[in-house]
Amino acid sequence: MGQHWADFQYEIYLNGMSGAVPRLPTDLTRLEELTEQRLGPGPVGYVAGSAGDGSTARANRAALRRHRIVPRMLRDVHERDLSVEVLGRALPAPLALAPIGVLSIMHPDAECAAARAAAAQGVPFTLSSASSTPMEQVAQAMGDAERWFQLYWPKDPEVARSFLSRAKAAGFSTLVVTLDTPMLAWRPRDLDQAYLPFLHGVGTANYFSDPAFQAGLAKPVHEDPNAAVMHFVGMFSDPAKTWPDLAFLREHWDGPIVLKGILHPDDARAAADAGMDGVVVSNHGGRQVAGSIGAAAALPRVVEAVGDRLTVLFDSGIRTGDDIFKALALGAKAVLVGRPYAYGLGLDGQAGVEHVIRCLLAELDLTLALSGHAGPATLGPADLIEETA
Numbered sequence: 359m360g361q362h363w364a365d366f367q368y369e370i371y372l373n374g375m376s377g378a379v380p381r382l383p384t385d386l387t388r389l390e391e392l393t394e395q396r397l398g399p400g401p402v403g404y405v406a407g408s409a410g411d412g413s414t415a416r417a418n419r420a421a422l423r424r425h426r427i428v429p430r431m432l433r434d435v436h437e438r439d440l441s442v443e444v445l446g447r448a449l450p451a452p453l454a455l456a457p458i459g460v461l462s463i464m465h466p467d468a469e470c471a472a473a474r475a476a477a478a479q480g481v482p483f484t485l486s487s488a489s490s491t492p493m494e495q496v497a498q499a500m501g502d503a504e505r506w507f508q509l510y511w512p513k514d515p516e517v518a519r520s521f522l523s524r525a526k527a528a529g530f531s532t533l534v535v536t537l538d539t540p541m542l543a544w545r546p547r548d549l550d551q552a553y554l555p556f557l558h559g560v561g562t563a564n565y566f567s568d569p570a571f572q573a574g575l576a577k578p579v580h581e582d583p584n585a586a587v588m589h590f591v592g593m594f595s596d597p598a599k600t601w602p603d604l605a606f607l608r609e610h611w612d613g614p615i616v617l618k619g620i621l622h623p624d625d626a627r628a629a630a631d632a633g634m635d636g637v638v639v640s641n642h643g644g645r646q647v648a649g650s651i652g653a654a655a656a657l658p659r660v661v662e663a664v665g666d667r668l669t670v671l672f673d674s675g676i677r678t679g680d681d682i683f684k685a686l687a688l689g690a691k692a693v694l695v696g697r698p699y700a701y702g703l704g705l706d707g708q709a710g711v712e713h714v715i716r717c718l719l720a721e722l723d724l725t726l727a728l729s730g731h732a733g734p735a736t737l738g739p740a741d742l743i744e745e746t747a
Contacts, residue, residue, distance in 0.1 A: 361450060362438060363719035364727065381706055382713050387677050389701035389714075397704050400553040401463040405700045407547030410648025418644055418675030421652030425684045425742045430730030438723060439733045444692045445532055445614040445635055445669050447504060450480040451719050452686060452734050455711075456673050456694035457508035457534060457618075459488030460561035464704035470499040472703050475711030477503030479719075484508050484534055484694065487521065490560055492567040497528035506532040508618070510539065513593040515606065520570035522610045533611045534638065538619030540597035543646045556590065559583050565590050604632040616671065619646075621656040623663035626670075636669035643674050643696055654688065658739070661689030679721025683729070687737040 370380055383389065394402050408415040440451040455476050462468040469491040476483035477500045485496050487510040497505060507530035512518050522533070548554060555561050565571045566579045566586060574593075579586040607615055616636035617629045629637050639657045641650045653674035661670050672690035676682060677698060685693045695718060702710035731737060 361440075362723065363440060363451065363716070364438075364723040366716045366720040367724075380713065382702065382710055384717050386698045386714060386717055389698055389705065393701040393704050397464070400551050401704070403547035403551055404460070404463060404553060404555065405458070405697060405704075407545050408644040408648070409543040409545055409646055411546075412644065413648055414641055414646075414650040414652070415644030415675075417650070417652035418641065418654065419652075419677070421654035422675050422681050422684055424745050425654070425688070426745055427680060427683060427687075427725070427729055428741055428743055429728060430741075433730040433732075435727040435730065435732045437732060438727055440719065440723060440726070442692060442734055444671070445616070447482075447531065449482065449504070449692065451722070452690075452692035453682065453715070453719060453722075454482040454506065454671075454692060454694050455484055455699055455715075456696035457484040457486035457506075457536070458696055458700050459486040460490050460555045461700065461703060462490035462560060463555055464700055465707050467703075467707050469496045471708040472699060472711045473500045473503075473505070475699075475708045475715065476505075477501060478708075478712060479715045480504075481715060482506050482532075485530070486510075487564055488556070488561045490563050492563045493525055493530070494528050497530070502529070505530050506534050506616075508534040508536055509607075510536055510595055511599060511603075511607075513596040514570065514574065516570040516573070517565070517568060517593060518606070519610050520568050521564065522607075524564075524568070526611070526613070532614045532616060533607065534616045534618050535607060536618045536642075538640070538642050538646045540595050540599065544648070545645065556594075557587055559587055562587070562590050601628050601632060604634065608633055614669075616669070618673070620660060621651055621653070623659045626660045626664040626668065630664045630667040634668065636671060637664065638671045638673050638694060639690070640673040640694075654685065657685065657688045657690060665689055676718075679718055679723070680725045682718065682722045683725045683737070684742060686734050687739060687741045689739070 442452045469489045473483045473496050482504040484506040486508050507525035614635035618638035620626050620637040639660050641653050672685040673694035676695045682693050699711045699714045702714035
């Protein structure tokens with residue numbers, strides 16, 4: 359029998375007997391507004407903001423909203439098990455924390471707090487290349503809990519090689535390669551505040567602590583921080599990379615490799631042909647291409663193209679337990695959640711992140727049960743109807 363995540367609601371009600379109510383809302387869609395009220399415009403804009411006028415972020419929500427669940431009755435949902443196997447790893451639920459860079463702008467405990475929260479709940483934590491804490495320190499905070507490493511593929515192959523060997527040595531099991539950010543998009547909320555943390559050496563911890571990166575500097579980072587920042591800016595991403603370059607990653611990483619940012623079925627097929635293990639159907643939460651297809655609208659075609667060859671994961675727009683239900687019914691094996699946990703972190707540190715994870719999984723558990731499912735395995739497109747209006 360799996361853990362009944364739904365029991366979280368009774369824990370909340372029982373705590374209410376002594377007058378305690380949750381510190382954060384249990385409707386996670388309210389977190390963004392709270393964060394806007396409590397944190398500065400720079401950090402809030404950096405996390406909540408999107409490319410252009412925000413149309414893609416809205417399209418992500420709309421694409422999930424268009425699908426409506428069709429509940430089924432009188433099925434035995436007494437014992438439920440949300441556990442899944444993803445990329446050869448047993449997970450207690452079909453959820454992982456997505457990579458988000460620069461978490462120190464949300465809370466001083468930064469990545470370590472989010473990683474500890476994920477570890478405490480048994481869900482994988484994906485560490486961004488652009489974290490404000492070196493990967494070894496985050497790994498240490500997690501003990502032996504499941505952790506994935508997200509790579510922004512740098513221009514310098516020595517730095518890329520060094521990152522991969524460090525991540526492997528620090529116990530990161532899966533490599534998540536973000537393909538949709540060969541350069542930063544036009545992001546008005548950041549531009550209007552002229553806010554880019556990297557230029558202040560925030561979010562550069564993995565680079566500044568890296569021997570291959572340091573080898574490219576005339577002076578140590580602390581002696582000339584500006585030169586280190588400019589070196590970072592010059593190598594952070596590489597718009598010249600193409601499909602044959604994936605061979606480099608295969609050569610230097612012996613675990614599963616997942617390509618993040620896939621929206622077109624032909625790109626998913628190319629990933630399978632290149633020997634990748636999975637894809638994340640994602641548009642970077644609407645942060646890269648304004649006017650892009652909503653991620654959930656892209657998901658069925660990708661599943662149809664490669665679902666039998668690759669592990670298909672989903673990200674972009676997940677805010678609630680029913681959103682997760684829908685993504686799973688559309689063929690994703692698991693989802694990555696991003697902004698909600700960043701808001702939870704900003705509002706209440708590690709406890710805030712745990713609150714977000716537990717709310718999502720309690721709501722998913724209840725949505726499954728109340729729709730006639732004892733676990734994710736029985737979900738399929740027939741459990742949804744798409745509204746055309």
